[in-house]
Amino acid sequence: MSQSLLTVAPSPHIHTELTIPQVMRGVIIAMVPALLVSVYNFGLGAVYVTGLSILFCAGAEWAICKFLLKREPTITDGSAVITGMLLAFNVPSNLPWYIILIGSLVSVGIGKMSFGGLGNNPFNPALVGRVFLLLSFPVEMTSWPQAVATWSLDGTTGATPLGILKDGLRAGETVPALMQQMPSYTDFFFGFQGGSLGEMSAFALLIGLGYMLYRKIITWHIPVTMIATVFVMTGIFWFIDPTRFASPLFHVLTGGVMLGAIFMATDYVTSPVSHKGMIVFAIGCGVLTVLIRLFGAYPEGVSFAILIMNAFVPLINTYLKPVRYGRKK
Amino acid sequence: MKNRAFDKELKTFRLGGVHPQDNKLSASAPLAQLPLPKQVTIPIIQHIGAPAKVVVQRGDTVKVGQVIAQHEGFISSNIHASCSGRIGIIEEVMDSSGFKHLAVNIRVKGDDWLETIDRTDTLVEEISLSRDEIVARVMEAGVVGMGGAGFPSHAKIKVPEGKTIDTLIINGVECEPYLTADHRLMLEKPREIIVGVRILMRALGVSRAIIGIEDNKHDAIELFDEWLREDKQIEVQPLEVQYPQGGEKQLIQAVLDREVPSGRLPADVGVIVHNVGTTFAIYEAVQKNKPLVERVVTVTGKDVKQPSNFWVRIGTPVIELITAAGGLPESTGKVVSGGPMMGKAIADLEVPVAKGTSGILMIAQAETKRAEEYNCVHCGKCIEACPMGLEPYRLLLLSKAGQSEKSKRENVLDCIECGSCSFVCPSNRPILDYIRLSKTKVKKLK
Numbered sequence: 187m188s189q190s191l192l193t194v195a196p197s198p199h200i201h202t203e204l205t206i207p208q209v210m211r212g213v214i215i216a217m218v219p220a221l222l223v224s225v226y227n228f229g230l231g232a233v234y235v236t237g238l239s240i241l242f243c244a245g246a247e248w249a250i251c252k253f254l255l256k257r258e259p260t261i262t263d264g265s266a267v268i269t270g271m272l273l274a275f276n277v278p279s280n281l282p283w284y285i286i287l288i289g290s291l292v293s294v295g296i297g298k299m300s301f302g303g304l305g306n307n308p309f310n311p312a313l314v315g316r317v318f319l320l321l322s323f324p325v326e327m328t329s330w331p332q333a334v335a336t337w338s339l340d341g342t343t344g345a346t347p348l349g350i351l352k353d354g355l356r357a358g359e360t361v362p363a364l365m366q367q368m369p370s371y372t373d374f375f376f377g378f379q380g381g382s383l384g385e386m387s388a389f390a391l392l393i394g395l396g397y398m399l400y401r402k403i404i405t406w407h408i409p410v411t412m413i414a415t416v417f418v419m420t421g422i423f424w425f426i427d428p429t430r431f432a433s434p435l436f437h438v439l440t441g442g443v444m445l446g447a448i449f450m451a452t453d454y455v456t457s458p459v460s461h462k463g464m465i466v467f468a469i470g471c472g473v474l475t476v477l478i479r480l481f482g483a484y485p486e487g488v489s490f491a492i493l494i495m496n497a498f499v500p501l502i503n504t505y506l507k508p509v510r511y512g513r514k515k
Numbered sequence: 516m517k518n519r520a521f522d523k524e525l526k527t528f529r530l531g532g533v534h535p536q537d538n539k540l541s542a543s544a545p546l547a548q549l550p551l552p553k554q555v556t557i558p559i560i561q562h563i564g565a566p567a568k569v570v571v572q573r574g575d576t577v578k579v580g581q582v583i584a585q586h587e588g589f590i591s592s593n594i595h596a597s598c599s600g601r602i603g604i605i606e607e608v609m610d611s612s613g614f615k616h617l618a619v620n621i622r623v624k625g626d627d628w629l630e631t632i633d634r635t636d637t638l639v640e641e642i643s644l645s646r647d648e649i650v651a652r653v654m655e656a657g658v659v660g661m662g663g664a665g666f667p668s669h670a671k672i673k674v675p676e677g678k679t680i681d682t683l684i685i686n687g688v689e690c691e692p693y694l695t696a697d698h699r700l701m702l703e704k705p706r707e708i709i710v711g712v713r714i715l716m717r718a719l720g721v722s723r724a725i726i727g728i729e730d731n732k733h734d735a736i737e738l739f740d741e742w743l744r745e746d747k748q749i750e751v752q753p754l755e756v757q758y759p760q761g762g763e764k765q766l767i768q769a770v771l772d773r774e775v776p777s778g779r780l781p782a783d784v785g786v787i788v789h790n791v792g793t794t795f796a797i798y799e800a801v802q803k804n805k806p807l808v809e810r811v812v813t814v815t816g817k818d819v820k821q822p823s824n825f826w827v828r829i830g831t832p833v834i835e836l837i838t839a840a841g842g843l844p845e846s847t848g849k850v851v852s853g854g855p856m857m858g859k860a861i862a863d864l865e866v867p868v869a870k871g872t873s874g875i876l877m878i879a880q881a882e883t884k885r886a887e888e889y890n891c892v893h894c895g896k897c898i899e900a901c902p903m904g905l906e907p908y909r910l911l912l913l914s915k916a917g918q919s920e921k922s923k924r925e926n927v928l929d930c931i932e933c934g935s936c937s938f939v940c941p942s943n944r945p946i947l948d949y950i951r952l953s954k955t956k957v958k959k960l961k
């Protein structure tokens with residue numbers, strides 16, 4: 187080869203292999219265990235909802251790029267697939283297709299593309315879609331198919347453990363009495379409970395967390411802090427009055443705490459950039475989740491908590507600087 | 516009894532850091548003498564500070580070790596003939612950074628050294644010179660920092676007025692992937708380096724020296740530990756493998772847990788750092804009366820036939836090294852002078868080896884392509900990687916927006932240009948390119 191063809195570019199001359207498509211692929215792989223549990227629990231419903239959601243989200247991004255923004259479609263970065271999966275993970279596994287379509291359009295169209303696409307959206311797109319659906323289709327969004335391994339599309343529906351708890355307490359029952367009607371903690375842990383498609387099994391979600399930590403996709407700061415915050419805070423209330431408040435273990439194993447802490451609050455784009463910031467953010471997510479669960483109108487608060495904290499991220503990023511070298515005061 | 520180095524806990528710096536692949540392909544290649552080139556082109560400025568003044572003329576005959584350019588002032592450095600022969604043209608040439616500098620060309624004839632230079636391999640342990648004599652000798656020999664910075668070494672062995680130095684740190688980290696020049700030197704010249712350390716200690720008047728070596732160079736740690744068993748003043752500190760541990764500020768933090776305040780020097784926290792290559796050159800200067808006319812250069816790359824470590828005369832064209840290592844691989848897309856993280860890509864293979872040239876790295880075309888750039892996803896990985904605790908993603912945005920004042924407030928001048936941020940960014944953003952731009956602008960603000 188001739189010398190004149192040598193590239194002259196500034197350093198560094200090497201680059202990590204963990205680029206955006208690799209990161210996204212890693213996150214998708216990390217979600218697979220939770221998806222498998224859902225398929226086991228809900229059968230075809232889980233496959234159907236997840237498949238449609240991915241299709242609609244990726245399709246929406248493609249169409250918006252192509253026809254509205256008139257630029258090269260960005261779906262190859264993989265982030266639309268993740269949004270699709272996360273949206274599916276946050277809805278019941280018997281959701282009708284048109285609701286999924288609306289959810290996908292809101293997630294990608296309003297939640298992400300309207301801000302300029304990947305990297306610019308302040309709110310987690312999947313949560314934007316989910317909350318929109320919750321407010322627009324309250325009935326469909328809270329009729330939870332029960333976790334019975336079935337391959338038919340119409341299983342029985344019922345409430346989630348958190349729903350049973352909230353309704354029971356409203357009706358004047360005590361926590362110990364309500365616990366009698368619910369599956370054991372082991373069942374919760376492995377995913378034999380009612381709920382959103384992807385939040386069933388703490389076990390499966392933790393495998394995903396382990397994988398993402400191993401691949402260095404995320405750090406421990408957000409998931410560990412958020413789960414610990416929920417645990418400690420519900421623990422305090424439980425300690426004060428175990429007849430009115432459920433145990434901390436119940437709170438971290440049911441509902442969306444694991445899913446939220448591991449996959450939603452850790453979204454790069456909508457979480458803080460520094461470790462200090464991540465910890466503050468995760469504490470906020472945990473505290474708000476607990477407040478909504480214990481004192482709010484909804485049985486579950488993870489989505490709202492994360493969305494609210496998303497709004498504080500720019501502020502957190504501005505004020506919580508990393509520790510600087512050589513600038514001790 | 517002294518603690519063995521292996522019983523010590525591995526240390527490392529506290530902020531940031533990345534782990535690029537080691538690729539120390541030439542680690543087992545012993546130091547070999549590169550055949551003398553037909554001609555050498557010796558740049559007249561190879562150091563930080565005032566350029567030296569040429570004292571030879573075209574047509575003069577010179578011996579190896581003869582001064583061809585005299586230092587001007589204290590922060591400046593002598594330049595010597597690295598080969599014997601006749602002085603050719605003295606003109607501006609492109610150096611490895613792509614800048615034009617005055618250089619002296621020598622048509623090589625024979626290998627005729629100044630008689631005052633001791634060229635034998637005999638180890639001279641006894642240090643007979645006084646503090647000031649050491650400084651003068653090192654200055655005379657034109658020794659500069661060989662880790663790349665090129666700061667005149669004599670200026671770094673004279674304790675600055677009003678400061679006390681308590682610890683000398685010897686940088687044997689070589690954290691750049693691929694490079695093995697310092698590693699080989701440590702393996703083959705441990706006793707000379709140790710004498711060099713003692714010389715430095717005498718000059719600085721310190722009674723404690725720590726040699727920092729990364730854990731991927733087990734053999735070197737072991738060797739130094741063995742030679743230093745009885746020594747009460749010099750110790751070996753094994754370090755975790757992490758880039759950029761060889762950065763002066765990072766090494767001081769790793770070894771002593773001290774931080775050099777922004778805008779200050781290591782001497783302000785009682786520390787002086789010298790690289791092992793420099794320490795060896797100081798040994799030769801003081802004990803052998805030998806000026807800095809040659810150095811070890813690693814020639815390497817994934818497709819290079821014989822990754823090597825050569826003793827090379829200063830001024831040798833890079834192409835000679837490449838030829839000696841088996842020729843330029845077909846696949847080559849980029850040739851880098853230095854390591855892959857901080858080295859400079861060179862366009863012309865005729866550029867000469869300088870005092871600060873630690874390696875020549877050939878990178879395949881396929882690896883040189885910059886991958887597709889995405890929006891910043893605020894993953895925070897650049898912050899996590901930055902050893903100075905900066906926010907590289909923000910500095911890039913500020914640079915793009917031309918916000919020099921704000922960049923300054925965000926401490927952009929603290930950036931040591933280690934490249935960790937660009938290396939780690941999953942969106943392939945050219946962070947450091949923009950930071951450099953911004954630094955130039957901020958410096959002009961003052």
Ligand code: SF4
Pocket residue numbers: 900901902903904905907929930931932933934935936937947950
């Ligand atoms: S190049 Fe500068 S900003 Fe980037 S990681 Fe290194 S010190 Fe930090």
Ligand code: SF4
Pocket residue numbers: 459890891892893894895896897898907908939940941942943944946
């Ligand atoms: S590493 Fe790249 S994508 Fe991540 S925050 Fe820094 S600049 Fe943005």
